[in-house]
Structures are given as C-alpha cells and as structure tokens.
Amino acid sequence: MTATLMRNWLPAIVILALGLALPFLVAGNYQLRLATLVWIYAVLGMGFNMLFGFAGQLSLGQQAFFAIGAYAFALAQIHLGLSLPLAALTGLAVCALVSILVGLPVLRMRTHYLAMATLMFAMVVHDVALRWTDVTGGTSGLRVPPPHLFGDRLERIEVYYLIMALATVVFLLQVFVKSTHLGRALEAVKTDESAAMSLGVNVTYYKLGVFVLAASVAGVAGMAYAMVSRGVDPSYSGIGMVINLLTLAVIGGLGTRIGPFFGAALVILLPQFLAGLQEYQTLLYGVALLLFMIFLPGGLAGLIERPAMKAPEQDTPSERPGRLGSEAR
Amino acid sequence: MVTEARLDILGILVLSGLTNGSVYALVGLSLALTYGASRVINFAQGEFVMLGALATVLFVTTVALPMLVSIPLVLVICAMVGLMLERFAYRPLVARNAPPLTVMIGTLACASIMVGAALLVWGPNQYFVPNAFSLDGITVAGITSTPQQLAIIASFAILMLLIWLLLYRTTFGLAIRAVGIDPEVSKLMGIRAERVVSFAFVFSAVIGGLAGILVGPLLGGHVSMGVVLTIKGFMAVILGGMGSPFAAAAGGLAIGLLEATVAFYGNSLYAEPIIFGLILLTLIVRPAGLLGEWEAMRR
Numbered sequence: 001m002t003a004t005l006m007r008n009w010l011p012a013i014v015i016l017a018l019g020l021a022l023p024f025l026v027a028g029n030y031q032l033r034l035a036t037l038v039w040i041y042a043v044l045g046m047g048f049n050m051l052f053g054f055a056g057q058l059s060l061g062q063q064a065f066f067a068i069g070a071y072a073f074a075l076a077q078i079h080l081g082l083s084l085p086l087a088a089l090t091g092l093a094v095c096a097l098v099s100i101l102v103g104l105p106v107l108r109m110r111t112h113y114l115a116m117a118t119l120m121f122a123m124v125v126h127d128v129a130l131r132w133t134d135v136t137g138g139t140s141g142l143r144v145p146p147p148h149l150f151g152d153r154l155e156r157i158e159v160y161y162l163i164m165a166l167a168t169v170v171f172l173l174q175v176f177v178k179s180t181h182l183g184r185a186l187e188a189v190k191t192d193e194s195a196a197m198s199l200g201v202n203v204t205y206y207k208l209g210v211f212v213l214a215a216s217v218a219g220v221a222g223m224a225y226a227m228v229s230r231g232v233d234p235s236y237s238g239i240g241m242v243i244n245l246l247t248l249a250v251i252g253g254l255g256t257r258i259g260p261f262f263g264a265a266l267v268i269l270l271p272q273f274l275a276g277l278q279e280y281q282t283l284l285y286g287v288a289l290l291l292f293m294i295f296l297p298g299g300l301a302g303l304i305e306r307p308a309m310k311a312p313e314q315d316t317p318s319e320r321p322g323r324l325g326s327e328a329r
Numbered sequence: 330m331v332t333e334a335r336l337d338i339l340g341i342l343v344l345s346g347l348t349n350g351s352v353y354a355l356v357g358l359s360l361a362l363t364y365g366a367s368r369v370i371n372f373a374q375g376e377f378v379m380l381g382a383l384a385t386v387l388f389v390t391t392v393a394l395p396m397l398v399s400i401p402l403v404l405v406i407c408a409m410v411g412l413m414l415e416r417f418a419y420r421p422l423v424a425r426n427a428p429p430l431t432v433m434i435g436t437l438a439c440a441s442i443m444v445g446a447a448l449l450v451w452g453p454n455q456y457f458v459p460n461a462f463s464l465d466g467i468t469v470a471g472i473t474s475t476p477q478q479l480a481i482i483a484s485f486a487i488l489m490l491l492i493w494l495l496l497y498r499t500t501f502g503l504a505i506r507a508v509g510i511d512p513e514v515s516k517l518m519g520i521r522a523e524r525v526v527s528f529a530f531v532f533s534a535v536i537g538g539l540a541g542i543l544v545g546p547l548l549g550g551h552v553s554m555g556v557v558l559t560i561k562g563f564m565a566v567i568l569g570g571m572g573s574p575f576a577a578a579a580g581g582l583a584i585g586l587l588e589a590t591v592a593f594y595g596n597s598l599y600a601e602p603i604i605f606g607l608i609l610l611t612l613i614v615r616p617a618g619l620l621g622e623w624e625a626m627r628r
Binding site for chain 1: 417421422425427430434435437440442444445446448553556557563564601602605
C-alpha cells in the first residue's frame with residue numbers, strides 16, 4: 001500500500017519540487033521562459049492525455065482550443081478591457097461553449113472519423129484566424145498586454161509560479177479523474193462503448209464531459225502561452241502544434257500521470273540542445289514519434305509508473321479485481 | 330446574351346471543380362484502397378502528392394531531364410517511399426499489436442518525417458512545377474480550359490477504369506477485395522494478405538505521385554502542401570463512404586464542385602467552414618457516408 005502510494009506520487013512530488021527550485025537554478029530570462037513553456041506544454045499534454053489516454057477519444061483538434069482560448073483571452077483584454085482573471089474566465093467559458101457546440105455532433109463519430117473531423121475543425125479555426133483580419137489581426141496576430149494581477153505588474157518569476165500552479169491544479173484534476181469512478185467509466189468507454197452502455201455508463205455524457213474538459217485545459221494552456229509570448233497568432237492552431245502535441249504525448253507516455261511532464265520537457269528542451277539542428281526539427285520529431293511508438297509504447301513515464309498506468313491499447317492489469325483496490329485508494 | 334454568359338461561368342465552375350475534385354478523388358480513393366486492405370488511414374497520403382510535385386521539380390528543372398524520363402523516375406521514388414512506409418512504420422506497429430488508431434498516429438509521424446526530409450532537400454520555398462501538358466488556354470464549345478486541366482480529369486477517368494478492371498476483373502483484385510472483407514479468413518483461403526497490404530501502400534503512393542505531377546503546375550510545389558490534400562482526401566472518403574474507392578472518388582468530385590461553387594457565389598473566406606459544416610451534417614444524417622456502407626459504425 002505504502003509502496004504503491006510512493007510509486008504513484010513520488011515522481012510527481014520530485015517533479016514539483018524540481019519545478020519550485022527551477023527559477024533559482026536557471027540562468028537568465030530565456031531559460032526561465034523555456035521552463036515556463038515546459039509547464040504550458042505539460043498542461044496541453046495533460047488535456048490530450050485525459051481525452052485520448054484515459055477515454056480513447058482521438059482528437060486532432062486540441063490546438064484549435066489552444067488558439068480559441070488564446071484569442072478570446074487577448075480580445076477580452078484588448079476590446080473589453082477586462083482584467084487578467086476575468087479575461088481568463090472569458091477564455092475558459094468560450095472554450096467550454098465552443099467545445100460543447102462542436103463536441104455534440106462530432107462525438108457521434110468514432111476512431112478515424114473523430115480524429116479527422118476534429119482536425120478539420122482545427123483547420124477551419126486556423127483559416128478563420130488567418131483570414132478574419134479585422135478581429136484576429138491576420139498573419140501577425142494580436143498583442144497581449146503585459147500581465148497584471150490586482151494592480152501590480154507580474155514579474156517573470158511570478159508568471160512562472162502562476163503557470164506552474166496552474167499545471168499542478170490540472171495535474172491534480174487529472175489524478176482525480178483517473179482514480180475515481182470517472183476514470184473507470186472513461187476506461188469502460190475506451191474499451192467498448194456498447195459494453196459500457198450496457199453497464200449503465202452514460203457514454204454520451206462522459207464523452208462530451210471529457211471532451212469539454214480537455215478543450216478547456218487546452219484553452220488554459222493557450223492563454224498561458226499567449227500571456228508568456230505577449231501575443232497570439234494563427235500558428236497556435238497550426239498543424240505543427242498537433243505534431244508537437246502528439247510527440248509529447250507519445251514520448252511522455254499515453255495514459256500515464258506524469259508522462260506529459262516528461263514529454264513537454266523533451267519537446268521544449270531537445271531543440272535547444274540541438275540548436276544547430278533547428279531545420280531538422282520536423283524530421284526528428286517524426287522519427288522520435290515513430291521510434292517511441294514501435295519500441296517504447298509506454299513512453300518515458302511507462303518506465304517509471306506502474307504497469308497499470310501503461311499505454312491505453314494494452315489490457316491494463318487494473319481491470320483485474322485484485323489490483324483495483326490498491327489503485328482506487 | 331446574359332444566359333450565355335452564365336453558361337460560361339457554369340462551365341468554368343464545373344471544369345475547375347472537376348480539376349480540383351479529381352485530385353481530391355485520387356487522394357480519397359488511395360486512402361480508401363489502403364484502408365480497405367489494412368484498416369488504417371494513411372495520414373501520409375497527401376505527402377505523396379507533395380513528393381510527386383517536388384520530385385518533378387528536381388528531375389525536370391534541377392537535373393534537366395526530359396519530362397518523359399522524369400515521370401517514371403518520380404513514380405518509382407514514390408513507390409519506394411510507399412514501400413518504406415509500409416515496411417518501417419506499418420509492419421512493426423502491426424507486429425506489436427498496435428490498434429488502428431495508433432498505427433494512424435504512426436503514419437502521421439511518417440508524414441512529419443516526409444515533410445521534414447523534403448524541407449532539407451527543397452527548403453521552404455514555393456516552386457514552379459514544370460507542366461507535362463501545355464498551360465495555354467484552349468477554347469472548346471465556348472469554355473476556356475488548358476490541356477493540363479483536361480489531362481488531370483482524363484487521367485483520373487483512366488485511372489478509375491484501370492482500378493475497376495484490377496479490382497473486378499483480375500484474380501489479384503478478388504484477393505484485394507477478400508482481404509478488405511476479412512484478412513484472417515482470406516489468409517485461410519491461401520491469400521497472402523501481407524502482399525495485398527504492401528501492394529495497397531505502394532499503389533496508393535504511386536497514385537499520389539501521379540496526382541502531384543498533374544496538379545503541381547496548377548497548385549505550385551511546396552513542402553507543406555500535403556496535409557491539406559490528406560484532409561481533403563479524407564473529406565472525400567467521409568462524404569462518399571469508406572467502403573469502396575469509387576464512393577470515395579465520387580465524394581472527391583463532389584467536394585471539388587462544391588468548393589468551386591461556394592467560392593464563386595459565396596465568400597471564399599467562408600468556403601472551408603461551409604464545406605466543413607456540410608460534411609458534418611452529412612455525417613450526422615448518414616454516419617457511413619452518402620454512398621457508404623456500415624463501415625463507420627463498426628469498431
């Protein structure tokens with residue numbers, strides 16, 4: 001029991017401790033910015049992880065909500081003059097609303113159809129962001145005012161801790177979803193929708209719920225990204241974003257709790273170490289994605305976490321009644 | 330006078346719709362062919378169009394080979410890349426019991442690899458793709474067109490005929506259809522299902538390359554042109570139905586025509602959202618596509 005607890009929580013605690021200490025370890029604003037981006041990507045990854053890793057619903061449209069959140073956040077500050085928290089709430093509400101409107105029809109589809117329909121939706125969002133120049137600012141995008149909270153302008157380090165706190169909240173949310181009845185219902189939906197339905201799981205409700213949750217989390221990541229970059233542009237919803245997201249999700253480990261942190265760190269930091277190889281990035285991401293899928297389907301986190309948390313495709317031992325108890329408590 | 334002008338416009342719309350539609354149809358039917366054999370949506374399908382267009386630039390413009398020599402070379406390259414995709418991505422993943430969605434993410438990784446490799450070879454520039462047929466306007470029955478445009482539509486028609494002959498008039502075609510229905514049972518019947526899958530990947534890659542050679546001069550060659558075509562091809566598959574390459578091709582033509590019409594009569598800004606909305610509506614009313622089978626409902 002204690003060993004299980006240790007194994008489940010220790011990696012997360014180590015990561016959080018490292019995160020707390022990080023601003024004192026990095027040199028300069030640029031490195032602090034990178035560290036902030038790692039948390040943002042981890043948030044984005046956790047949203048996708050809940051949707052695909054836990055519930056088996058492959059959406060290739062998460063980057064659309066990333067962009068919608070960011071644009072709504074920017075517009076609320078520019079045109080409505082809202083403060084940071086209110087603008088963030090607006091962005092969150094817009095994301096939730098759009099995801100309900102899109103999710104209701106789209107979630108009637110499964111597997112490939114769902115993946116492609118969500119990707120189409122993202123491309124429409126990308127097109128609109130690119131061409132609706134009056135509102136979105138076209139290719140150059142919008143500028144986001146410097147972050148202020150309760151009248152004070154936030155320092156970079158405060159922004160870092162704010163975003164790290166957000167990532168922690170999303171992480172706890174993810175653990176909550178995974179280890180309560182919600183997680184088991186989603187697992188049932190992932191394994192077999194008809195069987196889940198016959199066991200009394202309201203499939204439509206759970207699918208829509210996790211879709212809206214993932215979209216909102218992606219929106220939060222988008223807002224944080226806009227806040228750090230001081231702007232938003234159409235590349236937020238571009239195809240590169242979904243490649244980044246898939247790479248970080250698969251390399252980190254789908255369906256694991258801490259996978260998104262590993263994946264995000266790798267996706268952000270690796271290109272920095274390979275600075276001269278910038279033009280190889282697309283190629284390298286593709287190769288890494290493929291190699292991990294073939295040789296390490298559990299991702300990096302799969303090496304650490306219990307097998308019960310492994311990749312979604314495999315029959316998880318948590319389905320065995322004996323394991324379930326220690327898992328839930 | 331007025332009626333004549335409108336007929337003109339209609340003719341141009343239909344022609345440009347059919348031209349783009351043929352390309353979508355070619356991508357769509359190759360997606361459906363691969364899906365039929367392997368139950369996998371090949372996300373790299375549009376990248377073969379990109380490869381076809383840019384390889385034409387390489388051979389004709391850079392190396393200055395004649396068009397007639399270049400075309401077979403381009404197709405051979407596409408076939409080889411298609412085979413590599415099947416050997417190094419599809420097979421290892423399937424051998425490790427990866428479900429179709431995971432394999433699809435694997436093909437997405439391949440698309441990323443192809444774009445990344447193309448970026449190293451060709452860089453991020455837009456290229457003029459040399460045309461196999463003349464781009465000078467010719468006027469037939471009051472409608473102006475180019476031989477290149479007509480060649481696209483004609484090649485599409487010829488390919489459809491060839492594929493129909495292959496699928497329904499040869500023993501190998503029977504094997505392809507059998508694998509499409511049930512790979513396990515077809516293996517028991519002595520069909521080499523792996524060969525059918527290899528063939529589907531290579532054949533689809535060649536069709537993609539051909540589409541690239543044909544449409545390159547009209548679209549221009551760019552490393553990132555593939556994704557849009559994959560999506561359009563998949564929209565064609567959705568609209569027509571996953572069940573047969575011909576339904577997918579019909580879906581492609583329909584999307585081409587729809588696009589031309591919406592862009593002309595409406596606003597080109599909203600053409601994409603409108604088509605997307607229409608396809609979503611189609612999926613809600615008929616989840617298996619307009620001409621589809623029960624495929625979509627199957628897990």
